[in-house]
């Protein structure tokens with residue numbers, strides 16, 4: 001009875017809060033596969049010069065690109081693809097249904113949660129809820145402290161959770177940024193689950209205790225707070241920040257194209273309407289500047305720097321902006337091989353791995369290249385978490401724990417091997 005009442009209340013809250021949300025009913029996600037360099041070029045140009053929403057960017061010949069479209073443009077888009085002989089299939093038939101199901105799943109888990117933490121770390125949460133959880137953790141657990149790296153364009157704190165058993169010891173650091181791309185909810189959820197794992201295991205789990213005694217752990221669970229808040233309030237599929245671009249009606253900068261490492265090159269757009277808009281100059285954005293300053297504060301101590309993204313199940317190293325390989329690539333490759341080996345051994349989830357530019361696509365101005373090139377961090381990686389397209393960004397909450405467990409296993413194996 002109690003559960004029913006709570007469920008009803010949450011359903012009501014969600015119904016009210018969803019009133020202003022974009023209704024994606026009838027939207028589809030297409031998977032297109034370019035077979036020739038010309039077809040690839042066409043898809044890239046299209047992405048770069050329009051507001052068309054690529055979920056997976058065109059990467060290489062024979063690699064799929066996922067495109068979200070509304071029902072009205074289906075005929076036009078499929079005709080456009082057909083004219084260039086680009087084959088496609090429908091990956092997601094009705095995004096509206098997927099969004100609705102996601103809201104229901106989240107509400108149901110909320111209603112059933114009876115733990116004693118500020119949030120259920122096995123569910124998705126708003127920016128405010130995540131901040132409340134971190135504050136509570138810092139107030140109650142002596143190894144946790146919070147640092148504000150800056151504020152977002154709309155004034156939200158960009159918070160780093162620091163887990164350290166002795167801050168004055170200046171131990172080697174493992175650094176994580178999550179949810180730079182706001183719609184990639186599984187990334188923040190994975191970071192929060194790992195934070196919870198480490199903080200609740202310290203002192204009781206010997207493996208965790210050793211990892212905390214040896215290292216400092218630093219997480220930015222929501223690196224793009226404005227975009228993230230917007231995915232909850234209005235548009236579940238928002239990727240960029242929410243800055244008003246001068247001289248354009250289009251909103252937002254792609255933070256992960258705004259770093260000073262090959263800034264302005266291929267795989268980023270100069271068009272404010274594009275989902276990969278890089279901004280006018282490197283570090284023009286408060287969000288990228290905050291990350292730059294947070295990682296620079298630990299210069300010389302950061303042993304691994306991991307940027308969490310989704311989706312497509314990939315483990316990626318420098319470089320993103322050029323197909324040239326870094327001199328340390330053999331060591332990077334070895335580390336990725338170990339990480340992916342342990343990750344896949346957990347539940348069989350298949351990952352590909354290698355340098356970003358070849359494995360996925362050329363992307364310039366990205367965190368991983370900045371951390372490597374400007375901060376000298378060899379073990380700097382981007383992880384593209386689950387899944388491979390069944391749910392895309394709307395990964396159901398019941399996949400948070402398995403995703404986090406396999407990722408954590410991969411990271412631990414890597415950290416122990418480097």
Ligand SMILES: *[C@@H]1O[C@H](CO)[C@@H](O)[C@H](O)[C@H]1NC(C)=O
Nearest residue numbers: 018019023024025026096100
């Ligand atoms: C979204 O639009 C569809 C079709 O117009 C409608 O059936 C559905 O109820 C709407 N969903 C919400 C949450 O408003």
Ligand SMILES: *[C@@H]1O[C@H](CO)[C@@H](O)[C@H](O)[C@H]1NC(C)=O
Nearest residue numbers: 070071072073074075076077
């Ligand atoms: C489809 O293409 C036609 C011709 O280019 C254009 O007039 C129309 O606005 C397009 N429709 C949509 C929904 O984009």
Ligand SMILES: *[C@@H]1O[C@H](CO)[C@@H](O)[C@H](O)[C@H]1NC(C)=O
Nearest residue numbers: 036038039082083084085086
């Ligand atoms: C598409 O394929 C047809 C038949 O193979 C060919 O005639 C046509 O030139 C192709 N078009 C493009 C744009 O490649």
Ligand SMILES: *[C@@H]1O[C@H](CO)[C@@H](O)[C@H](O)[C@H]1NC(C)=O
Nearest residue numbers: 244245246247248280281284
């Ligand atoms: C916006 O762009 C216009 C025209 O380029 C320029 O004059 C103005 O100073 C810019 N404003 C800001 C806030 O950058």
Ligand SMILES: [Zn+2]
Nearest residue numbers: 181184309310
């Ligand atoms: Zn991303």
